[in-house]
């Protein structure tokens with residue numbers, strides 16, 4: 142059993158009562174639940190469920206979620222590098238299900254790194270609308286950006302901003318906002334035992350102060366009739382029901398919406414708040430002793446009041462004359478011409494989503510698809526382009542297969558021998574799914590798998 146802080150044990154025992162607390166603490170004798178979520182932007186679940194290397198059982202509250210077996214090691218499988226799934230704690234999958242993003246929505250994920258929920262929201266948007274995926278810490282924003290790239294997401298802006306600066310930029314802009322708040326992480330003690338070290342009653346209070354500030358900024362960015370989902374991975378009422386209680390008090394135009402309670406998902410606990418308002422039982426709690434997953438809290442709100450107005454300003458496309466080298470590369474490498482808003486950041490070229498807002502004053506880490514770099518008189522593609530398109534989009538492919546070790550060599554950065562007379566930019570695929578670029582010449586494939594992603598050892 143994990144060694145839990147005494148104050149945490151006493152608090153939860155007092156809240157839950159001896160009987161329930163007994164069942165709850167018993168879960169700390171067991172391993173955390175392991176989950177992965179299939180990326181519907183690229184593949185169907187059948188692709189994984191029918192493969193012998195995976196032993197998957199459906200997560201009941203997420204149609205693309207699966208529990209996997211410890212021996213499966215999905216992080217080491219090349220399908221992971223190809224972005225066919227995201228390894229995600231099962232309970233966490235319920236949060237983006239609650240956001241329920243619809244085609245064409247403008248969605249903000251305000252506290253997004255490393256990107257579990259953003260990548261799930263993007264799958265629901267299926268390339269339409271806009272996802273602004275924000276992370277305040279630069280290092281975490283980079284990891285988020287890499288995951289957005291790996292999953293082949295074309296309609297996201299990854300920003301590295303404070304909630305306050307974003308709120309100045311996007312007043313009343315979003316249809317849906319997710320605040321997956323930084324929290325005391327009590328629900329993750331089995332997954333991330335480090336969270337135990339940080340835990341203290343003072344830390345819980347600090348988190349609650351920060352969450353209230355973040356929620357205020359989210360409120361400003363929400364359209365009238367927009368939906369706000371608030372979630373934490375902690376059990377403390379100060380960060381959960383009481384946070385929603387005081388948020389509702391501050392904003393009477395907010396309505397708490399019911400969340401369906403199925404598959405062991407339970408009601409929020411109004412009895413743990415000041416007001417004891419039964420409305421708060423519309424919120425949801427995911428408990429490790431009630432379902433196979435870690436601890437989470439989720440609330441869903443609708444804003445009925447007026448939202449601050451904003452002037453729409455869109456990003457402009459680069460002139461066609463500036464795309465000469467790109468167009469030549471495109472003609473030689475892709476089967477179809479790409480259309481849309483082309484945007485240069487220095488020599489780097491991006492293809493922005495339709496209706497992309499002007500983001501010139503924001504810290505943007507990634508915008509749409511990173512197509513590549515304009516070099517002197519030629520264009521060099523970026524890894525993101527290989528991952529954003531299906532294999533059929535490329536003129537040249539080098540198909541690799543799981544039962545042959547060539548894919549391991551490719552992911553290590555090695556040059557590959559070629560039997561065919563391939564020439565030029567080539568998408569390397571694994572079982573028909575792009576893994577990255579290579580450049581063919583003289584019977585070998587030069588490896589363009591990004592250095593930072595290369596595998597260091599065979600394991």
Ligand SMILES: C[S@@+](CC[C@H](N)C(=O)[O-])C[C@H]1O[C@@H](n2cnc3c(N)ncnc32)[C@H](O)[C@@H]1O
Nearest residue numbers: 252253254255256257258277278281321322323
């Ligand atoms: C629970 S994690 C998000 C997990 C993420 N949504 C996912 O599904 O992968 C909370 C995030 O909030 C960020 N954060 C910390 N302080 C913040 C602040 N003051 N404003 C906004 N985000 C903050 C943390 O860096 C962290 O990445």
